Amino acid sequence: MTYIAKPKFHHPGLPKNDLGYTRRDYEGKISTLCAGCGHDSITAAIIEACYELSIEPHRVAKISGIGCSSKTPDYFLGNSHGFNSVHGRMPSVLTGANLANRDLIYLGVSGDGDSASIGFGQFAHSIRRGVNMTYIVENNGVYGLTKGQFSATADRGSKSKKGITNTDNAIDLVAIALQLGATFVARSFSGDKSQLVPLIAAAIRHKGASFIDVISPCVTFNNHAGSTKSFDYVREHNDAVNRLDVLIGREPITVDYAPGTVQVVEQHDGSRIALRKIDADYEPHDRVGAMTFLQKHAAKGQIVTGLLYVDPDAEDLHEHLNTVEKPLNRLEADDLCPGSAVLDKFNAGLR
Amino acid sequence: MPDQKPISSVNDFVVRFANVNGSGSASANELFARSILRHGVPVSPRNIFPSNIQGLPTWYEVRVTEQGHLGARGGVDMMVAMNPQTWDKDVASIEPGGYLFYDSTKPMPSTRFRDDITVVGVPLTAITNSTYSDPRQRQLFKNIIYLGALCALFDMDPKLIEQLIGEQYKGKEKLLSSNIHALHLGRDWALQNLKCPIGLRVRKADKVGDRIFIEGNNAAALGAVYGGATVCAWYPITPSSSVAEAFTNHCKKYRHDPATGKAKYAIVQAEDELASIGVVIGASWNGARAFTATSGPGISLMTEFIGLSYFAEIPAVIMNVQRAGPSTGMPTRTQQCDILACAYASHGDTKHVLLFPEDPAEAFEFAAQAFDLAERLQTTIFLMLDLDIGMNHRLCRPLKWDDARQYDRGKVMTAEMLEEGRDFGRYLDVDGDGIPYRTYPGAHPTKGSYFTRGTSRDRYARYSEEGPVYADNMQRLMRKFETAQDLVPRPLQANAPKSTKYGVIYFGSTSPAMDEAIELLEKRGHLLDRMRIRAFPFHSSVASFIAEHDFVYVVEQNRDSQLRSLIVNENGIDPVRLVPIVHYDGSPITARFIAKSIGDHQDHLKVTPLRKAVS
Numbered sequence: 001m002t003y004i005a006k007p008k009f010h011h012p013g014l015p016k017n018d019l020g021y022t023r024r025d026y027e028g029k030i031s032t033l034c035a036g037c038g039h040d041s042i043t044a045a046i047i048e049a050c051y052e053l054s055i056e057p058h059r060v061a062k063i064s065g066i067g068c069s070s071k072t073p074d075y076f077l078g079n080s081h082g083f084n085s086v087h088g089r090m091p092s093v094l095t096g097a098n099l100a101n102r103d104l105i106y107l108g109v110s111g112d113g114d115s116a117s118i119g120f121g122q123f124a125h126s127i128r129r130g131v132n133m134t135y136i137v138e139n140n141g142v143y144g145l146t147k148g149q150f151s152a153t154a155d156r157g158s159k160s161k162k163g164i165t166n167t168d169n170a171i172d173l174v175a176i177a178l179q180l181g182a183t184f185v186a187r188s189f190s191g192d193k194s195q196l197v198p199l200i201a202a203a204i205r206h207k208g209a210s211f212i213d214v215i216s217p218c219v220t221f222n223n224h225a226g227s228t229k230s231f232d233y234v235r236e237h238n239d240a241v242n243r244l245d246v247l248i249g250r251e252p253i254t255v256d257y258a259p260g261t262v263q264v265v266e267q268h269d270g271s272r273i274a275l276r277k278i279d280a281d282y283e284p285h286d287r288v289g290a291m292t293f294l295q296k297h298a299a300k301g302q303i304v305t306g307l308l309y310v311d312p313d314a315e316d317l318h319e320h321l322n323t324v325e326k327p328l329n330r331l332e333a334d335d336l337c338p339g340s341a342v343l344d345k346f347n348a349g350l351r
Numbered sequence: 352m353p354d355q356k357p358i359s360s361v362n363d364f365v366v367r368f369a370n371v372n373g374s375g376s377a378s379a380n381e382l383f384a385r386s387i388l389r390h391g392v393p394v395s396p397r398n399i400f401p402s403n404i405q406g407l408p409t410w411y412e413v414r415v416t417e418q419g420h421l422g423a424r425g426g427v428d429m430m431v432a433m434n435p436q437t438w439d440k441d442v443a444s445i446e447p448g449g450y451l452f453y454d455s456t457k458p459m460p461s462t463r464f465r466d467d468i469t470v471v472g473v474p475l476t477a478i479t480n481s482t483y484s485d486p487r488q489r490q491l492f493k494n495i496i497y498l499g500a501l502c503a504l505f506d507m508d509p510k511l512i513e514q515l516i517g518e519q520y521k522g523k524e525k526l527l528s529s530n531i532h533a534l535h536l537g538r539d540w541a542l543q544n545l546k547c548p549i550g551l552r553v554r555k556a557d558k559v560g561d562r563i564f565i566e567g568n569n570a571a572a573l574g575a576v577y578g579g580a581t582v583c584a585w586y587p588i589t590p591s592s593s594v595a596e597a598f599t600n601h602c603k604k605y606r607h608d609p610a611t612g613k614a615k616y617a618i619v620q621a622e623d624e625l626a627s628i629g630v631v632i633g634a635s636w637n638g639a640r641a642f643t644a645t646s647g648p649g650i651s652l653m654t655e656f657i658g659l660s661y662f663a664e665i666p667a668v669i670m671n672v673q674r675a676g677p678s679t680g681m682p683t684r685t686q687q688c689d690i691l692a693c694a695y696a697s698h699g700d701t702k703h704v705l706l707f708p709e710d711p712a713e714a715f716e717f718a719a720q721a722f723d724l725a726e727r728l729q730t731t732i733f734l735m736l737d738l739d740i741g742m743n744h745r746l747c748r749p750l751k752w753d754d755a756r757q758y759d760r761g762k763v764m765t766a767e768m769l770e771e772g773r774d775f776g777r778y779l780d781v782d783g784d785g786i787p788y789r790t791y792p793g794a795h796p797t798k799g800s801y802f803t804r805g806t807s808r809d810r811y812a813r814y815s816e817e818g819p820v821y822a823d824n825m826q827r828l829m830r831k832f833e834t835a836q837d838l839v840p841r842p843l844q845a846n847a848p849k850s851t852k853y854g855v856i857y858f859g860s861t862s863p864a865m866d867e868a869i870e871l872l873e874k875r876g877h878l879l880d881r882m883r884i885r886a887f888p889f890h891s892s893v894a895s896f897i898a899e900h901d902f903v904y905v906v907e908q909n910r911d912s913q914l915r916s917l918i919v920n921e922n923g924i925d926p927v928r929l930v931p932i933v934h935y936d937g938s939p940i941t942a943r944f945i946a947k948s949i950g951d952h953q954d955h956l957k958v959t960p961l962r963k964a965v966s
Contacts, residue, residue: 058800061637061792074802074814081792083636084804085629086655092584092621092629097792099582099617099630100639104793122629125622317617324613328581329638329791331615333758336579338605340752346573347749350563351388 006030006078018054025057026050028078033068038190038216038231039138043075045193046107046136049200050077052246060105061097065090065119068145069111069138069216077107088119091126091135095317098131101327102318105204106133113143116152116171123173127180127209132316134203134210137173138190140218141229148221159226172298174308177211178291183314184210185290187305189234190217194243198273199307201246205271208314215303228301239297241282241306247272267312275307284310355467358448359550362392362417364428366501366551369441371434373405379494380411382515383501384744387415388564389511391556395421395863397743397939402589402682408437417556421710421746422864423739423939428551431497438463450549452501471545473500478536492533499537506548508555509538563711563749567740568644570711570750571670572597574718575642576605579758580668582641584619584630586649589682590738591672594644595620624649628656628667635666636803638763638791640722642668647676647689650696657731658697659805661828664778664787666725666732666761669693670718673737675937684937685738687859690913693733694887700825702832704839705733705887709862710740712747713885717840719752726761728835729789737908739860739939764788769798777801777812778824785831832888839886842893847878854900855949856893856929858884858914860939861906867942868949875946877953879904887917894922897929902956904949906932908940 006029014022026047031040050060057079064070066087073082085093094108108126115123115137126135141154148161152171159165177185184206188196196214203210215234217223223230228237265273265284275284283289290309297304324331358364366383370376377398384396395414401407414424429450432441445451447467453459455472464470479493502509513531520527541547572594575583585595599618606615621627627643634641645653650671660667675681676688693705706721708714714736721732762782764775769790775798778787787810790799801812807824809815857865862883872879882896897903897918905915912931919926932948934940 056796058796059793063633079797079800081790081800082802083633084802084806085632086659086805089625089629089656092626093633093636095619095626096582096584096630096633096635096639096641097637098633099619100634100637100641101791101793104637121622122626125626129619321617322612322614323617324608324611324615328615328617328634331579331581333579333756335615336581336606337577337752340754342605343577343750343752347561347563350565351559351561 017051019056021051021054021057023047023051025079026077028073028075031075032071034220036219037068038140038218039069039072040075041190041193042136042138042196042214042216043072045196045200047076048193048197049204052197053201053204055105055204059103060107062107062109063090063094063097064109065111065114067111067114067143068218069109070114072138073107073109088114088117089122090114091119091122091131094133095126095129095131098133098317099323100329102132102323103327106131107204108133108135110135110137112137112139112141112151112153112173116173120152120171124176124180127177127182127211129317130181130183130209130315130320132207132209132318134200134206134212136200136212136214138216139173139213139229140216140222141227142218142222144218144221155228158228159224161221161224172294173211174213175291175294178287178294178309181209182211182309183208183311185309186211186307187213187215187303189215189238189303189305191231191235192238192305195240195305198244198246202244202267202271202273202307205246205267205269206310206314207268208311208316234303237301237303239302239304241277241279241304241308242284243276243278244307245274245276247274265310265312268314273307273310278306282306284308355448357450357469357550358428358446360428361552361554362415362556364415364551365424365426366413366415366429366431367427367441367444368411368431369434369437370409370411371436372401372403372407372409374494375491376409376433376494377411379498380413381744382512382519383498384413385515385564386507386512387413387553388559388746389515390508390553391559392417392553393419393421393558393746395423395746397423397739399938400683408434415553417558419558420863420867420942422867423941425941425943431501433497450551452497452504469549471504471549473497473537473540473545478540482536492529495530495533496537499534500541502534503538503541503547504545504549505551505553507553509534559746561749562746564744564746565711566593566742566744567708567711567714567736568593568672568742569597570715571718571734571736571741573601573750574715575668575722576601577715577752578640578719578722580640580642580722581616582630582634582639583616583643584621584627584641585643586621586624586627586645588624588646588649590674590742591644591646591649591670593742594670594672624652625656628653628669631667632656632660632665635725636792640668640726642670642722644670644672646672646674647692648679650689650692654697657703658699658701660731661697661701661703662699663803663805664729664789665803666729668721668725668732668734670734670736672741673735675935681937683738685860685939686908686935686937687735687737687861688909688913688935689735690909690917693735694917702888703731703733704728704835705735706840707735707858707885708740709859709883710745710747712750714740715750720840723759724835724838727759727786727838728831729761729786730831735859737860762786762788764790764794764799766795766799769795775799776810778808778827779810780827780830784834785827785829786834836888836890839888839890841890842885842896843883844880844892844896846880847873849878851878851880852901853878853953854880854882854896854903855906856882856884856896856903856914856918857906861908864940864942864945865906868945871942871946872950872953875950877950879949884914889918889921893918894924897922897924902928902930904930904932904952906940906945908934910935
């Protein structure tokens with residue numbers, strides 16, 4: 001048996017969302033990752049976010065590269081089309097898919113090897129172009145499927161399971177995404193579902209390039225003392241700047257917090273993000289400020305999490321290319337072919 | 352005085368312009384070629400240019416050929432030597448009895464000339480400098496002035512050139528009149544100071560007909576527009592960049608919604624060729640028609656994705672405008688050198704469909720057809736152009752489109768079909784042709800979704816590492832490739848006037864040189880049946896053509912006779928039966944070369960049998 005189907009039975013009283021779907025309708029096959037893998041928590045968070053947003057489960061395209069993280073799209077949204085493509089090339093495949101049909105939701109799932117090493121260029125250029133997508137990196141600092149080599153996000157000085165010290169500098173994908181103009185940038189931790197689920201939901205509702213770096217410990221190869229991507233290390237060094245709730249529609253904000261600590265961000269599609277500030281000075285609309293804040297905290301060994309930057313009025317690649325509203329994959333010969341009369345004129349100009 | 356009789360020829364000669372890259376000569380030279388066409392005389396021009404923007408030598412060769420031989424001929428009857436850097440080589444390359452046209456403003460020592468050619472000096476710089484003061488104008492109009500002088504020397508009708516200039520600068524009165532003025536400056540000087548016309552002459556004929564004059568890359572790009580391509584992703588690389596650029600221009604003209612002004616296409620200049628093909632595969636997976644254009648080095652980079660397209664069965668169209676390899680090779684020189692690299696691109700067992708257009712008209716047709724084939728066969732289709740077809744203007748039949756033609760979107764299971772309860776297995780061969788059904792993402796809320804992957808999977812797209820499941824899929828892919836044989840353009844065969852034991856196989860840009868070579872060979876007494884291969888996988892008629900002949904020459908423009916290897920490998924042919932004729936110095940193959948190579952081989956075959964000789 002090389003794949004595991006999940007039984008479809010569920011409790012008849014399971015709660016339903018606005019479209020009448022239960023959480024089970026957003027699930028996929030049974031994970032084949034190691035027990036306790038951080039990636040499975042991210043899978044659960046994606047399921048939860050899509051359920052909460054009442055997304056039609058088949059209107060998402062899940063696209064990934066190669067690696068443990070890239071296997072996960074098989075484990076959620078079983079009624080969506082998935083594409084486990086080529087190592088490091090998820091961004092280009094997603095870009096093409098997005099150009100073909102602007103009406104679907106694009107979820108790109110990648111890992112640190114996939115996005116910070118072999119696919120660093122594609123990561124950068126998809127962000128630069130402002131592809132309307134949610135780009136999630138399940139970041140564990142290690143190559144899991146090939147048994148424990150350092151990845152490019154492993155911190156300098158961190159130790160591998162075999163006791164080797166990493167001497168290369170780490171790539172911080174969040175810092176790069178900010179620099180390249182991503183219009184929604186966040187970092188979270190797979191062990192913090194309450195922070196992660198609304199971040200994913202807000203990213204999906206964001207129109208433009210959304211990037212979430214999720215630190216996701218590898219229980220098998222990178223969860224030991226000396227690792228800076230272990231559960232214990234991330235819990236100890238997690239410096240959350242804010243927590244958020246995503247609000248759909250016009251319902252009032254019910255979260256009950258001290259005045260002045262909640263900031264509401266309205267996105268293009270009318271959805272609102274209620275940001276509960278933890279760090280009172282943190283301003284998520286200030287790209288340069290965010291970059292400085294990150295650098296300062298990284299120097300102190302802290303892992304800054306939360307919604308780090310958002311531009312609610314972002315544009316996406318389709319706007320830049322001025323494409324028609326109708327998805328390109330639904331245009332037929334009548335829309336696309338100029339016909340023989342035009343060709344005759346064209347010929348006449350070449351004599 | 353030349354001791355050789357000057358060449359005398361009407362409507363059949365080769366002029367070569369030796370220029371400096373970036374001097375603005377290209378448009379004047381093209382004007383020269385077009386004006387001969389307006390005389391009703393076919394021409395075949397070729398750019399010979401360096402991988403450089405400014406300063407290095409560049410040549411433009413125009414073969415004037417009333418008989419319509421559009422291949423390169425070889426040899427130069429008149430050299431328009433405008434580049435001091437290449438003077439010696441240029442002068443040396445003139446045929447005995449030929450002509451040298453040069454700027455005689457500065458006197459040249461007689462040792463720099465040859466005594467077996469006719470030297471025609473026109474003080475171009477002096478004329479230009481006395482007329483224009485602006486340096487850029489001096490440079491540009493100098494080109495038009497030599498065109499005017501050539502008009503007198505070749506006895507061309509200046510009205511026809513004026514007409515062309517008029518069309519080119521329509522609405523730009525100042526440019527129009529100044530160009531015409533420059534043309535007459537040159538022409539009048541030549542008429543007053545030189546013996547006009549010379550032995551090479553252009554005489555009005557009626558041999559062009561309704562043919563058009565177009566570059567293959569431009570035609571292929573228009574084919575993509577007509578074929579319904581909506582997504583184009585590309586990375587600049589010579590000699591393919593003009594495909595994407597032409598596609599952009601055609602789309603701007605033909606693909607904007609008149610009401611909203613919005614674009615019915617998306618073009619991405621990607622960060623590299625890996626991303627280009629990734630975008631194409633993502634778009635095609637999602638149901639759009641997508642393509643990329645590239646050249647050899649780009650193909651090398653794309654191979655991993657090409658394997659994915661083959662194995663996961665995702666349509667893709669790749670236009671490969673071939674240039675001389677390997678590695679960076681000669682980026683601005685032509686070859687047909689990526690046959691094997693494309694036919695078997697990627698690791699593992701793979702085979703890909705190749706289309707070989709012979710000229711821009713076929714480039715247009717095959718480009719449009721490539722999108723039907725890609726969606727029908729759910730795999731990569733290569734349109735195998737080369738620099739010779741792609742970047743040169745070629746006279747060819749007008750482009751045609753049947754308005755009744757609908758796109759073949761292939762086997763797509765729709766929401767309605769899923770709703771009817773049709774069994775959907777993404778890799779299930781329901782029709783026995785090896786081609787499964789696919790669904791577009793987002794088609795149906797509960798049915799028809801599947802997980803696309805480059806890993807092995809069963810007929811229902813479920814991951815599997817079981818040997819028999821893997822083998823079953825690989826065999827189906829073979830069946831699909833067999834199906835392709837009857838869908839791709841068939842080979843065209845033309846037999847010799849009398850039955851012969853010898854045949855020749857050729858393809859792509861070799862076509863015009865081959866047609867001309869057949870005539871030369873017939874004059875030498877060698878009869879050959881010929882077959883032009885237009886696609887891979889090979890149609891069964893290729894094997895029977897070879898079986899019907901003792902020897903078949905395979906003419907191609909690469910060192911290793913790659914098409915021959917492909918034929919031997921795919922059809923199990925005895926290699927001895929296929930005689931390689933290869934031309935690979937980066938220049939386009941010529942009729943003279945083919946006729947000599949085949950003719951010499953044939954002469955050897957005609958050795959008198961020993962028994963006859965002694966009896």
